[in-house]
Amino acid sequence: MSTLLLIDDDPALLEVVSLALEDAGHQVLCAKDGLEALRMHEQSRPGLIVSDVNMPRLDGFALCRKLRQAGDFTPLILLTSRDNEVDEALGLELGADDYISKPFSTRILVARITALLRRDELRRGGQARQSRFVQGALELDPERLECRYGGLLVQVTVTEFRLIEALARRPGVLFTRDQLLRQIRDDDCIVVDRIIDTYVRRLRRKLEAVSPSFSEIETVIGMGYRWRDG
Structure with missing residues (x-):
């Protein structure tokens, strides 16, 4: 079981997505913005982060930048409500591992998470x-x-x-x-x-x-x- 940190300022989305991720066998921690997420990340050290881009106080881009500048390379997926190639490119430039445009299928999100966790697992053991x-x-x-x-x-x-x-x-x-x-x-x-x-x-x-x-x-x-x- 992997511990995931899910970040979004939409309570309804947090509930729906967290349930889907739990059904897929993950333990899910939820945060409503980037500042809360940073505190939770420091305390719990999740195996992967899924973060919305548009949030109050500290948005997804800024969160990604802070983590990478601190030398933290926890796999990170950004969620963007703007289907815009510039946003996607910016997120990847800042160090995100992947992105998904809203609205999205929870099946797609679970598949992306599984793929990223598999990569991380392979480099830690097995092929690693x-x-x-x-x-x-x-x-x-x-x-x-x-x-x-x-x-x-x-x-x-x-x-x-x-x-x-x-x-x-x-x-x-x-x-x-x-x-x-x-x-x-x-x-x-x-x-x-x-x-x-x-x-x-x-x-x-x-x-x-x-x-x-x-x-x-x-x-x-x-x-x-x-x-x-x-």
Whole structure:
């Protein structure tokens, strides 16, 4: 059983969604805004966070930013009532692992949660027991979810770790956006494949922050991405 933190200022939505998540076998903690959620997160350390974007006092974007800046990479899904690609991209830029636009099916939410928890579980055990992977200046430690470039630590989310691992393990191989999404998400939910561009852009920025000359992730216009071979 996983403990989830569900955050929304709509009491009716909290009740409906929390019941659905409990029926799926999870323990659910509920908060009505970001400030309350931060306190509950500090006390309970949930395995995953589901947060609305539009909330009083501290909204979902600000909550995500605070957690990531503090080095906390608990898997996080943002809920947005504005079906707007800019909102989705902003959430991912700030470090969210996924997003769902309202209104949404609780079945879809449960599927996304299951996929994210599976990724996190795999990197903690099972596949996480793999030895450290090295590709040039890049070092990946699945057990610790650690990414280093040139010996310097790069703070990444679970999704970002899976993305860079997928690319780096097969240098020179071209991956389409759809292929990368299938490798990093582990679910059957329909998502616009262009969202992979946001994941890649965010990952590049983090790597460039520790190595300004970083250029290992190549864009093949109209096709997708690959890790530079040699």
